[in-house]
Amino acid sequence: MRPRATVLVGRRADVLFGRRARRRWIHLILGGALAMPYVFVGSVIVGPLFGDSGLFESFGAQLSAFAVGLPLAAVTALFPLTRPMSVAAVRALCAVPDDSLAEGPARSRAARGRTAAWFTLHLGLGGVISGMSLALPPFAGVLIALPFFVVLGESRIGMPGVFGEPWMVVLAPVIGVASLVALAACAATAGGLLARWAPDLLGPTPADRLAAAERRAADLAVRNRLARELHDSVGHALSAVTLQASAARRVLDHDPEFVREALAAIEDTTRRTVGELDAVLGVLRETGGSGPTAPAPTLATDLDGLLHRTRAAGLPVSATVDADPTALPPLVSREAYRIVQEALSNALRHGGAGAPVSLRVTLDGPDLTVTAENPLPSGSADRRPDRRPGGGHGLRGVADRARLLGGACEAGPASGTWRLHVRLPLKGQP
Template sequence: MRGFGVRRFGVRGLGIALFGRRARRRWVHLILGGALAMPYVFVGSVIVGPLLNDDRFFGSLTSQLASFAAGLPLAAITALFSLTRPMSVAAVRALCAVPEGALAEGPARGRVARGRTAAWFTLHLGLGGLVSGMSLALPPFACVLLAVPFFAVFRDSRIGLPEVFGEPWLVALSPVVGCASLVALAACAAASGGLLARWAPALLGPTPADRLAAAEQRAADLAVRNRLARELHDSVGHALSAVTLQASAARRVLDHDPEFVREALAAIEDTTRRTVGELDAVLGVLREADDARSTAPAPTLATDLDGLLRRTRASGLRVGATVALEPDTLPPLVSREAYRIVQEALGNALRHGGGDARVSLRIALDGPDLAVTAENPLPPRSPATRPGGGHGLRGIADRARLLGGTAAAGPADGAWRLDVRLPLKGHA
């Protein structure tokens, strides 16, 4: 019983291997290769026909095989075009059951990738053409063999080859030969499909150049994500700190100073409206939107410093600002990053010093650099640490480093001092 179960499982496994869903899909992939090979075979017949003195439309079997062999080098040459690999990869993913991530993305880059793609395309069309030819010829032949014992017309006609089926034992054996030919066709298709699936990762997989390009793309995506994170942290974090302090101050004087409450609510409205615009611009970049809102210009010292100082003072922070230069003369990139640095410095003073704190801000030229200095008194006790907080100073350091500058922050003479240097050269 156990041996019978093993044999039964073996027969079932063989049937799945030859006629299962995966085998059928790979067979379709081979038929697709045969269809793609037909134009090259026709061109090959134009070349081979005169050489073999065969002017028949289909030609002899020898002529057909020679035309097929002559067409494959033409297929290899046309496979050097960059779009051949995406087409081949799409077909393999859909039909060959290749592991996810084993195939390359995008057009072939470089000589090695194009050579591998040409080898794959030639192999696919070669095996596909052979299997397609067998798929067209063997099933009708097998059907004739299956019908020979039951229909005399097949035995006596030219189709039945009377000189072959003249013996009764040959007639009785013909159905076995017919079934064996169908099984042999399925076995050839399964073996060819498995060979293509095994070679696909080697020929269509990523080359070192593809891996380098993918790594560079991941690095670029990570840089964009970090930039968006800094923009969100600086703009939204500063706005929330200002709105929180404005709302808290308005609540405390709500009963006896309505004018201050009115001013605080107006400042909250202005801050939130502006922050929503900045947030929409940042999210527009994240969505890769093409509308006008996603391409809104980023705030800079030249265009938005006065508004930033006004909104910060409306929050209760006493800001003493000295701007010893013309912001319009700064390079746009330096002006934009300096604005975010000033915004984060004021936001830190708001968060850690409260509404009664003060900060001294100086923006000036220091030789070839733009110097941004912010100084505020240390609070009497250390502020509570926010979960997930502490990214502001790191963001300032990242902005300065990306521009080739420096940033230093820490306590000095009873005050907290931020000193940033941004070089102007090379950012015009």
């Protein structure tokens, strides 16, 4: 094991010269480079006060130009795009957690003010560290090499007279190395301060967090809607096709006519499901260039076909429609169709072979009600019909559809039957 002192020295050296310190140093030099145009403008402003010849020879003139340029940088930092560029640089070079920084332009007054403060600090500290990085290494190199110049007889190398003293010749390399270490320490300190202040000045404001939460909620709603549409359309088709194929297999040897009808029904179901799948994907597909998509199924246009396909799958369905589907709002008609489709799918999967289903679609005052009842298999009176491995999403989707329209959904066993009752308000729907 290495001695403790060696480990401590290694850690301190990593703090000053490690990869993170070097990247933060580069970030500071980038700030110094960005500060140069503002310093030039400041030099134009303060130049008449010092005279053209003394502007670049006077340290005070240079500080004055720097001091005048920083407020100009703060003003230009008020533009919204300053924050995305600053955040990108911080993420790439400052080792700051991504989730602590804001996304997108600064839009509120507080966000722009904090961005201006960050930009000014970055350019200010970056200008100082950049100036030190340009001046100190050559000076330190001369000090480190000073004894060699003396040995070679070059005692006058443009250094002040004090550097010709014997004791200074001995200390010069130490001073040179110390100045380089001091430069690294200043750069590490400034980079660490910027990294610490970045989440406070470039982090999300409450408005940013609210906008991000709204975007996540919108994305989740879109995904949930797609999941519901796929479950109801494709799930119903697969259930019907499975039953039709199973029935055809059982009578394949002695009832070829039924097999032909089952295969025709399977073909019709799959063809229609492809169209519905296109409609489902069209819900999320952007218009303009993607081409037309199939219209979403509704009670007015597709209920009869749904009942026909379900009966062809071997499920007796008695349907009562006490409403004019063509007079329903399109959104209600579409969601009611999906609810009926899910109710029939559950009956196909769980109601037992040949178990009859009673379906009622009626107007109840200002609401449209959908009620479906089917007998439960023996021994399952207290079990939800969709409770199966990987399942359980059908009734949740029905409840979501009803809730999004301001309605309600009730489902549960009652006297050996499974009853689904959904209420969809018509008032206020587009």
